[in-house]
Amino acid sequence: GAGVSQSPSNKVTEKGKDVELRCDPISGHTALYWYRQSLGQGLEFLIYFQGNSAPDKSGLPSDRFSAERTGGSVSTLTIQRTQQEDSAVYLCASSSKRTSGRVYNEQFFGPGTRLTVL
């Protein structure tokens, strides 16, 4: 079956422009995550959507970053007035509905969008 897909795979933009990054999660997955991975670094949590609950936006680094999830499926991460420090790989992940007990809900990652801000 299809995994998590992200588009575009690469994006080069000029400083000050806005960009939109898209994520298509695995069908039926209710949870969706965005992470950022800078060169040689681990993943930095940005935002988490779970069903119809209010998203956890605690990782968004500034008000230039926002994300939406329409219809509980596709998500768009928007970065306004991009800065050079925004250059990174933006990864999206999805996971299935919460289960009871201590079973970890595996996050399935997409291939990422490589953003370069000139």
Place this chain on the structure above:
Amino acid sequence: QKEVEQDPGPLSVPEGAIVSLNCTYSNSAFQYFMWYRQYSRKGPELLMYTYSSGNKEDGRFTAQVDKSSKYISLFIRDSQPSDSATYLCAMKGEGNAGKSTFGDGTTLTVKP
């Protein structure tokens, strides 16, 4: 100081070697401890996870968690060239879902 610190590497070992990858953490609320493998220009994939302290084995891979020391390890036995990748530890608090906190990763190269 970061919540999760990972031995930076890089590591280069001969095929067949035993590899040890390690992370320390400071947040005592972490209950789930994960290891991800990430190949170049790909997203991470979950290798295994452990809930609370203890050991877990899956084939050539063994994960260990020592909550008293706030220290976790991943051991790879009989390492293969196909194990060459970046390994990321990740942790999260109670609850099946929600954000995870990742280490910076250790890049492993297994030479034939």
